[in-house]
Amino acid sequence: MKITVEFSGGAELLFNNKKSHDVDLPDKDTNWTIANLLLWIKDNLLQERPELFLQDNSVRPGILVLVNDTDWELLGCLDYKIEPRDKIIFISTLHGG
Amino acid sequence: MPSKCSAKCGRNAVLKRPKTGDSLCKECFFEAFENEVHFTVTKAKLFKPNTTVAIGASGGKDSTVLAYVLKLLNEKYDYKLKLFLLSIDEGITGYRDDSLDTVKQNRDDYDIPLKILSYKDLYGWTMDEIVAEIGRKNNCTFCGVFRRQALDRGANLLKVDYLATGHNADDIAETVLMNILRGDVARLSRCTSIITDSGDGIPRVKPLKYCYEKEIVMYAYFRKLVYFSTECVFAPNAYRGHARILLKDLEKIDPAVIMNIIHSGETMKVSEHSKMPTLTKCTRCGYVSSQEICKACVLLEGLNKGLPRLGIGKSSKVKRILEENEKLKGASCNGEDNKCLCSGNDLKPSKFNDLKI
Amino acid sequence: MCSVGDDFDNQTEKLMQKATLTKLSDTCNKCRAEKPCIVLRGKDTYCKNCFLINTVHKFKASLGKSRLIHLNDRVLVWYQIGHPSVALLHFLRTGLDLSTPKKLRFHPIILFVYDQYQLNNKEGKELIENAKRIVSSFGFDCNFISFADYVSNPENVPNLLNSESLFAENDIEKLNLVIHKTSSRTNRNDIKSLLRKKLLIDVAKYWKCKFVFTPEISIDIASNLLSNISLGRGSHVSIDTGFCDDRDDEVRILKPLRQFDMKELALYNNFNRLESLSVRKSAVNPYSSVQDLMAKFVIELQKDFPATVTTIVKTGDKLSLDKNAEVKCKLCKGPVSVSDDLVTSQQSTNFSRFVSNELVDCNKSRQERFSTICNKFDQTNNENELLCYSCTRIYGNFML
Incomplete structure (x- = not known):
């Protein structure tokens, strides 16, 4: 399943400074949710300092998540079922001085 | 190589005091600690000579040290005070029994008279009975409200001139933080006062206001004073716990923070535009309150009428329910067998209203 | 004695509600x-x-x-790393570009203060380039100044602004020439914060700006308030964390973003496709300073009790300055409190320190010992009336 994953607000610094990633998620028996997407990101995209992006199987507090420009809090957060061509953005509010 | 006492007496230091960072030997520490309490008492003019003082005694470290030091200073510096120990029995099995035994031992060790008043005497309910009725969710509310009034009422009954409590610097700093966190500006402006008046003319004083809790523990230890220390079996993770942990963490970074917070509390001013609640007297029992009916009367009403959540929630609702109850009063709620018509529970006699002050 | 429930008030209980899943x-x-x-x-x-x-x-x-702000007033805008600053620039640019009566009619001047000592040369250059680029995308010029250079030579503002070199290998040494190396992290942070404010005011005066905008948001206000209380600056809460800090006679520092939270501004930027300035963050131990601990405390408490930040900010709003204080602190320019109380915590601490270092003559009676100590103490007037309580405590850390 092809989706786009974006990082901004400084989160891109953890992903080789690359803001936009076109991702092809491998087929699975079960649905892709944000929960398992995070694990996939950790194994496949994250370059350094996982503790700045993840905490307790979710995103670290301070990282905002939007799916197709909609707040993930309106979509079930970690349980949201990902669809083809979704654009998922992770915005960090932590990378400050 | 042990360090030397900073008071230059030549002896080896046995402790490092958190309040100033100085290392002191046992004797100089005792002298310093006692001098500081005496300094507080005299500079703040806490007591007038030839008066009686009730010491709120729980058997805990603060009240034990308070009782010991006040007695000592009373004798050494001739304050001319008549001292009593005043203890409240909440009726919590396992907690209060042991602590009351400790207070009795304080009475014997320090030779200070003791008066014990129970929640049962004052309100008609023990804490065990209250928890059986309402469960553990809001029991600390009941206990706290009743206890605060119980000490004042006790002081009134004994007709003392002052009520001394063992609040220490840590308690006060923690209260300042709590009041900021919950936005209680009215309490914030009062909580650092060393003398507070509950409105009935008996001042509450805090002679240990500037004593660090750690130093109170050290003083009790080195003076070999007996005290009872354990968590109340009913105390849950109260919101106050967050403030307590924060304070302990801050103290680790810099112990001066405790005095800094008290200084902040002492020097902050409330804006004239902020609304502050006015104080009046409870129409049921006469106790000072910001509402028409004081907290304790509200809670008791709830207990006695089988409405355990009365008083835990919006005050407008409380008013409405009390008014409804007032109307029912004339219609006589209890049946001939002394059981509540609504819930079928036994009606507990409330001696509370007899204590009109 | 258990002190839980000591002061109960049903009005405030509702503010301490745990976060619940609302529909x-x-x-x-x-x-x-x-x-x-x-x-x-x-x-x-x-x-x-x-x-x-x-x-x-x-x-x-x-x-x-x-x-407060009037037609053609000049405003110095402190541009910082992070989302709030960018949102602020966008607010300003769109406000200035309006052709309606609601158009903003003052002149913002943007300033970036370089103080990122954890970055290497390459990262530092990149940061400056990015700052320039982002600020010009809003149609403003970005001005720069080095914090370390200012601190070494505060009179030299005209030459320091937009100088060729904004950072150097020995920046930290420059700071250590002014702030004692052995200062605790807490005191260092406090002093740096005072110096930063001084820098903003000096630059504002040089450029004839009547106002300074800083990008603090609600969570910064809340944690600064708690930190300042813990440092003894409780009497200055209204100017330290309020909307307007008017300590200086000529320049007023305003916090126009103090009612916003981070999510609002980060998403505002996202929807407007705005890029924010970010740098690699160095690992900070939250227990290393009072300020870091308070930031951690507020963030965590806010998670469980969502009204935390707004309640703290509102509490601060209800406090004001002491009208009886006439003297201004030499260091922070805040009013030096005058107390009506018979005994204060400041006095008590001083007495304790004194008593812990005085030799007592055991041959004298208890009363004599005390009156000797008390007299000696009263004579040592160790309260510096020119400094406020908190600045008295950090004054020793200044190497001046």
Whole structure:
């Protein structure tokens, strides 16, 4: 399943400074949710300092998540079922001085 | 190589005091600690000579040290005070029994008279009975409200001139933080006062206001004073716990923070535009309150009428329910067998209203 | 004695409500027509349009309400790393570009203060380039100054502004020439914060700006308030964390973003496709200073009790300065409190320190010992009337 994953607000610094990633998620028996997407990101995209992006199987507090420009809090957060061509953005509010 | 006492007496230091960072030997520490309490008492003019003082005694470290030091200073510096120990029995099995035994031992060790008043005497309910009725969710509310009034009422009954409590610097700093966190500006402006008046003319004083809790523990230890220390079996993770942990963490970074917070509390001013609640007297029992009916009367009403959540929630609702109850009063709620018509529970006699002050 | 429930008040209990999962509305709270795309404060839903309009309106309202800024006033805008600064620039640019009567009619001047000592040469250059680029994308010029150079030579502002070299290998040494190396991290942070404020005021004066905008948001206000209380600056809360800090006779420091939270501004930037300035963050031990601990405490408490930040900010709003204080502290320019109380914590601490270092003559009676000590103490007037309580404590850390 092809989706786009974006990082901004400084989160891109953890992903080789690359803001936009076109991702092809491998087929699975079960649905892709944000929960398992995070694990996939950790194994496949994250370059350094996982503790700045993840905490307790979710995103670290301070990282905002939007799916197709909609707040993930309106979509079930970690349980949201990902669809083809979704654009998922992770915005960090932590990378400050 | 042990360090030397900073008071230059030549002896080896046995402790490092958190309040100033100085290392002191046992004797100089005792002298310093006692001098500081005496300094507080005299500079703040806490007591007038030839008066009686009730010491709120729980058997805990603060009240034990308070009782010991006040007695000592009373004798050494001739304050001319008549001292009593005043203890409240909440009726919590396992907690209060042991602590009351400790207070009795304080009475014997320090030779200070003791008066014990129970929640049962004052309100008609023990804490065990209250928890059986309402469960553990809001029991600390009941206990706290009743206890605060119980000490004042006790002081009134004994007709003392002052009520001394063992609040220490840590308690006060923690209260300042709590009041900021919950936005209680009215309490914030009062909580650092060393003398507070509950409105009935008996001042509450805090002679240990500037004593660090750690130093109170050290003083009790080195003076070999007996005290009872354990968590109340009913105390849950109260919101106050967050403030307590924060304070302990801050103290680790810099112990001066405790005095800094008290200084902040002492020097902050409330804006004239902020609304502050006015104080009046409870129409049921006469106790000072910001509402028409004081907290304790509200809670008791709830207990006695089988409405355990009365008083835990919006005050407008409380008013409405009390008014409804007032109307029912004339219609006589209890049946001939002394059981509540609504819930079928036994009606507990409330001696509370007899204590009109 | 158990002190739980010591002071109970049912009015305030409702503010200490734990976060509960509330059912979110499926239409925008404001227009009640569109589908919402964002949730704020865990409970309010908004559609994109209403959210954007609301946010800009909130900014304008905070400026307008104060009625402080007038036609053609010059305002120094402190541009920092992070989302709030970028949102602020966007508010300013769109406000200035309006052709309606609501157009902003003052002149902002943007300043970036370089103090990122954890970055290497390459990262530092990149940061400056990015700052220049982002600020010009809003049609403003970005001005620069080095914090370390200012601190070494505060009189030299005209030459330091936009100098060729903004950072150097020995920046930290330069700081250590002014702030004692052995200062605790807490005191260092406190001193740096005072010096930064001084820098902003000096630059503002040089460029004839009557105002300074800083990008602090609500969570910064809340944690600064608690930190300042813990440092003994409780009497200055209204100027340290209020909307307007008017300690200086000529320049006023304003915090136009103090009612906003981070999510609002980060998403505002996202929907406007704005890039924010970010750097690699160095690992900080939250227990290393009072300020770091308070930041951690507020963030964590806010998670479980969503009203935490707004309650703390509101408490601060209800406090004001002591009208009886006439003397201004030499260091922080805040009013030095004058107490009516017979004994203060300051006095008590001084007495304790004194008593712990005085030899007592055991041959004298108890009363004599005390009166000797008390007299000696009264004679040592160790309260510096020119400095406030907290500045007295950090004064020793200044190497001047």
